[in-house]
Amino acid sequence: MTDARTILVADDDRAIRTVLSQALGRAGYTVRATSSAATLWRWVEEGAGDLVITDVVMPDENGLDLVPRIRRVRPELRVVVMSAQSTFMTAVKAAQRGAFEYLPKPFDLKELLAVVARALTAPAAAASAEEADEEERLPLVGRSPAMQEIYRTVARLTTTDLTVMITGESGTGKELVARALHDYGRRRTGPFVAINMAAIPRELIESELFGHERGAFTGALARGVGRFEQAAGGTLFLDEIGDMPPEAQTRLLRVLQEGEFTTVGGRNPIKANVRIVAATHRDLRQAIRGGMFREDLFYRLNVVPIRLPPLRERIEDIPLLARHFLDRAKTSGLPSKQLDQGAVDRLRQHAWPGNARELENLMRRLAALYPQEVIGADAVAAELAEAEPLAELELRGPETLEQAVERHLSSFVAAQKDGLPVRDLYERVLAEVERPLLRLALAATRGNQIKAAAMLGLNRNTLRKKIRELDLPVVRGLS
Numbered sequence: 001m002t003d004a005r006t007i008l009v010a011d012d013d014r015a016i017r018t019v020l021s022q023a024l025g026r027a028g029y030t031v032r033a034t035s036s037a038a039t040l041w042r043w044v045e046e047g048a049g050d051l052v053i054t055d056v057v058m059p060d061e062n063g064l065d066l067v068p069r070i071r072r073v074r075p076e077l078r079v080v081v082m083s084a085q086s087t088f089m090t091a092v093k094a095a096q097r098g099a100f101e102y103l104p105k106p107f108d109l110k111e112l113l114a115v116v117a118r119a120l121t122a123p124a125a126a127a128s129a130e131e132a133d134e135e136e137r138l139p140l141v142g143r144s145p146a147m148q149e150i151y152r153t154v155a156r157l158t159t160t161d162l163t164v165m166i167t168g169e170s171g172t173g174k175e176l177v178a179r180a181l182h183d184y185g186r187r188r189t190g191p192f193v194a195i196n197m198a199a200i201p202r203e204l205i206e207s208e209l210f211g212h213e214r215g216a217f218t219g220a221l222a223r224g225v226g227r228f229e230q231a232a233g234g235t236l237f238l239d240e241i242g243d244m245p246p247e248a249q250t251r252l253l254r255v256l257q258e259g260e261f262t263t264v265g266g267r268n269p270i271k272a273n274v275r276i277v278a279a280t281h282r283d284l285r286q287a288i289r290g291g292m293f294r295e296d297l298f299y300r301l302n303v304v305p306i307r308l309p310p311l312r313e314r315i316e317d318i319p320l321l322a323r324h325f326l327d328r329a330k331t332s333g334l335p336s337k338q339l340d341q342g343a344v345d346r347l348r349q350h351a352w353p354g355n356a357r358e359l360e361n362l363m364r365r366l367a368a369l370y371p372q373e374v375i376g377a378d379a380v381a382a383e384l385a386e387a388e389p390l391a392e393l394e395l396r397g398p399e400t401l402e403q404a405v406e407r408h409l410s411s412f413v414a415a416q417k418d419g420l421p422v423r424d425l426y427e428r429v430l431a432e433v434e435r436p437l438l439r440l441a442l443a444a445t446r447g448n449q450i451k452a453a454a455m456l457g458l459n460r461n462t463l464r465k466k467i468r469e470l471d472l473p474v475v476r477g478l479s
């Protein structure tokens with residue numbers, strides 16, 4: 001190492017200044033620490049320091065506001081922002097204003113030292129500090145360490161166009177993260193176009209994605225613009241990518257490799273100008289092993305993976321999320337409600353197989369159905385029990401669903417003479433289960449597909465597709 005690098009630290013908390021000075025000093029750096037933004041600014045203007053570490057909330061000025069000013073006068077001077085207000089917006093603002101890194105407090109000293117080392121050695125980027133004064137509307141809620149990690153990743157990605165693959169169980173917020181990547185990213189002035197692979201008939205996916213020429217197939221009466229073209233200059237969100245049929249996968253791979261595409265039935269290549277964000281609740285590695293998903297496409301899409309943890313792995317987020325969903329319910333016209341401590345405790349005990357979406361639906365139901373303003377544990381327990389008839393059903397009765405299915409299947413297999421039964425057995429058996437299940441859900445909700453989808457824990461588009469595939473009668477106007 002050449003002569004010691006100097007680090008400027010600004011934080012109004014003396015304890016933090018001491019800890020940082022000691023840790024950085026031990027690591028061989030020279031440290032100048034102050035409690036005020038004004039002093040930090042003076043040092044910066046004087047040309048002192050090789051790196052800045054600043055807190056956000058200081059008595060005289062907000063550390064985040066200082067970042068673009070520092071970047072303007074000394075573009076080479078990197079700034080690391082620390083904050084105890086570890087919300088999504090702090091992370092995003094820090095990134096958008098040109099901070100090198102954002103550290104939610106409390107942080108680990110080892111992590112801090114690693115960030116400092118990177119900040120002092122990373123090659124200069126051509127990033128420009130851009131100020132965006134978006135209102136404090138939090139698109140993503142939750143302060144668990146797992147969500148903090150996601151905020152940091154999303155924030156870092158707002159200054160790039162890298163392809164992102166979001167995985168997570170249904171209802172964990174994959175679409176929300178995709179939107180945040182767009183809304184706070186470089187392409188935010190362009191369109192955000194979403195396409196759900198599970199909701200479109202397989203034979204139409206390619207034309208939906210890439211468009212088609214007039215007469216390209218029966219029914220193609222006019223030229224159709226595909227989502228790739230619609231999303232030009234913006235973001236294309238490929239939802240349920242694990243459900244993409246093989247031919248479409250091959251075509252998508254080619255587009256990603258070559259940066260251009262042709263419409264179905266067309267000849268002239270069109271330049272692709274989209275940022276791709278893909279999402280799936282499936283285990284794609286398993287799909288690859290099973291020959292259902294192309295490995296080369298997976299690696300093209302999985303440039304930056306983001307894994308959204310299920311809600312049961314971050315129960316500390318439940319109170320904040322519940323509050324957030326009650327507020328949302330109120331904005332959409334439902335009465336204002338609060339949860340008492342018992343209700344919150346009851347929420348924490350639930351397993352949340354439907355994740356944030358299940359919690360959101362529950363909060364809407366509570367807001368809509370319960371007259372009292374403060375909701376207690378009993379109401380929550382009653383609604384949770386109501387929402388779980390299937391789980392209970394399986395435990396009750398002389399025969400479980402699984403046993404019944406097994407009994408039917410065994411006699412079916414035994415009836416096959418040489419032991420090797422018909423083709424498509426898997427699909428056929430699943431359809432046998434899906435058909436009555438969907439029929440029941442539709443009957444119970446009097447044909448209301450939105451409610452039936454919520455009851456089943458399915459995406460509305462997925463339900464619609466299944467109704468079509470299984471040829472179920474659609475009864476309208478009942479509700």
Ligand SMILES: Nc1ncnc2c1ncn2[C@@H]1O[C@H](COP(=O)(O)OP(=O)(O)OP(=O)(O)O)[C@@H](O)[C@H]1O
Pocket residue numbers: 139140141142168169170171172173174175176177281321324356357360459
């Ligand atoms: N961290 C969060 N903060 C606030 N709202 C959230 C959060 N996570 C999820 N939600 C809300 O929960 C609902 C479900 O989220 P979303 O549709 O993004 O899930 P998903 O993972 O895409 O689900 P699926 O795989 O079933 O399509 C949405 O209404 C979303 O706004």
